[in-house]
Amino acid sequence: MCQMYCKLSTEAAAMGDQPKIMVFRPTWEEFKDFNKYITYIESQGANKAGLAKIIPPPEWQPRKKGYNLDDLDMTIPAPICQVVTGKQGLYQQINIQKKPMTVKEFCALANSERYRTPKHSSYEDLERKYWKNITYVSPIYGADVSGSITDADVEEWNINKLGSILDYVNEDYGISIDGVNTAYLYFGMWKTTFAWHTEDMDLYSINYLHFGAPKTWYSIPPEHGRRLERLANGFFPNSFKACPAYLRHKMSLISPQILKQYSIPFDKETVLLNLFPAAAITITQEPGHIMITFPYGYHAGFNQGFNCAESTNFAMPRWVEYGKRATQCQCRTDMVKISMDTFVKRFQPERYELWLAGKDIGPHPEDPTRSSAAAQPSLNDVLCNKNLCTCSFYM
Template sequence: LAQFEDFAAFMLAIEPYGHEAGIVKIIPPQEWTGSLPNIEPRLKQVRIRKPIIQEINGGGLPAGAYFQMNIEQRKTYSVQDWFDYCSSPVYKPPLFDENGKAIFEQCGPKENTPINFDIVKSSERFSPEYCADLERFYWRNITYVSPVYGADMLGSLFDDQEVEEDSNGWNLARLDNLLNRVNVFLPGVNSPYLYFGMWKATFAWHLEDMDLYSINYIHFGAPKQWYVVPPAHRQRFEALAKSIFSDEASNCPEFLRHKTCILSPKILANHSIPMHRLVQHAGEFVVTFPYGYHQGYNLGFNCAESVNFALDSWVTVGKKASYCHCISDSVKLDVAGIFDPQPE
């Protein structure tokens, strides 16, 4: 626990591994997890506004390549409503028989179920074998049934006095890092977003804004499947993406920052581009590193929180970072002006 408590020191210790792999999973000590207060009372106040319907299409693209279109759904859900939505037969992850065949008739509740779901139970039953079955099913059926994602909701389940006292430096709303030492408010960058996922809700290949670090924590529910290309192979990955998504690349040099381009592990393997994969479970952190392209999806109903951060070594990276010019709210930081000391 002592090693874990100091966020900044912990990040410095794992930095060499993260820069090599592009991603690190961190399993907090049980003493830390056990000290966190119950978040259920706060969930009653949370509203999931305008989630996005994700239409994924492979038309006109090579096998294993897909384009994701996000359509805003003009609805608002409570967390209990969202749980109900994700538990319906259409959106619930399938079960599998002993031969690995999906069983859909067992997915949905037979009647309207009271929505007082158990946070702990919502995180259970996702064994390594079941996650692997779901991964195979995901890639075989990625274009069928458009998932809905309650993404990019400004807020934090750590940002509470009781939680702040117990989270020992890992409060995502108060991380000790460069971005929180400057007087700049950046939603989702140095102030966290909440994400309410469902089965197949996807985040396409991308780097973080300004090539920052990111940290993601699953508060409860199903795992996330992550894929990452090690930073050393970033340029080869970009070249492959540009060749496949040539129209997007010709319209915007930073088209991968749109988070609309999906490439399967198989297509990367066919082009000899290394890739790491990991499964993040409830109560675990995942940190992505600069230049580590990442993609993934949710394995069912869950709630995660994410924010960007920066270590001292990022300043050099940030000065060289590009941004998308075709989206009006693209994040752009004057890194030299903000972080370089001014002459007296």
């Protein structure tokens, strides 16, 4: 036990100062070039927290005519009722699909006596109410609505056309993936939740809150992502047994208090050494603010009331190594999987043949102590690259 304690204490001490979620306020000139600015914030260490906030300059107007709901003549085709079960900071969420409704109908529901935001004195007070009442009155979430409400002529930071290297999925494979390389809209109400997860293929993501109530975000620094996974596996053993990548189902909720109380299960025992003293970092996104999540950055959160956000994924060259080594859910047919062929060929040409042969051995970028071979492409996920003529299939 003493040996275990010493090892965990060393691990905890090595964590050092916890990364902080950074907030950036670019000028209009700095803001104009999306890829250049993402590179800049990473040079400042923004990616270390897994999440960053950007407050756009006043010159940026993504929707000039504003947000009168009469102008948002949209239907939410598949609203979901989020049913949460569990207790004492550990919960599972299932989604039950409801009938389509218009945005105006959803707004009326969100502001009704049953679903509206409770009275509160601060963001912290509302956060306490969220965790205290998480299993009561299942909210309705207008999630994953394909489309954009950003003006089509917006050239800077237009979520529907960011111009990142993820565009090669469409250019080289001719594939459009809703919500991944196209925009999704999210209409929230009080207590609607996004459970702990990383993005599909461990991509970057961008989330812009167009209007309405704020979002509360939690983030785990990517360097502690493996710790979170081991902790979650101990709390949800049946889920882990059924699918080792079950966190990609976006159904598991762990409160920040649990992360502060428990260490990583080690040698089949749990030692209370506070290995997560502040691992779940909290920040509030207000209307007009942009949140960026980084590769392998676990995040979760909830909406504080009726609102509308627009989101998509994107990629930078740094992501390629994460994408090659991202875990995959094998139990669901609707999970997103992107062939890494064009990315490895373009950005890691010296490793391409090794990768094809299943001999690209190395560590995950956030787990440098363990090396393994990146998964080689299979018959099902090597797609014909029409620009680079990679039409061969590899087993």
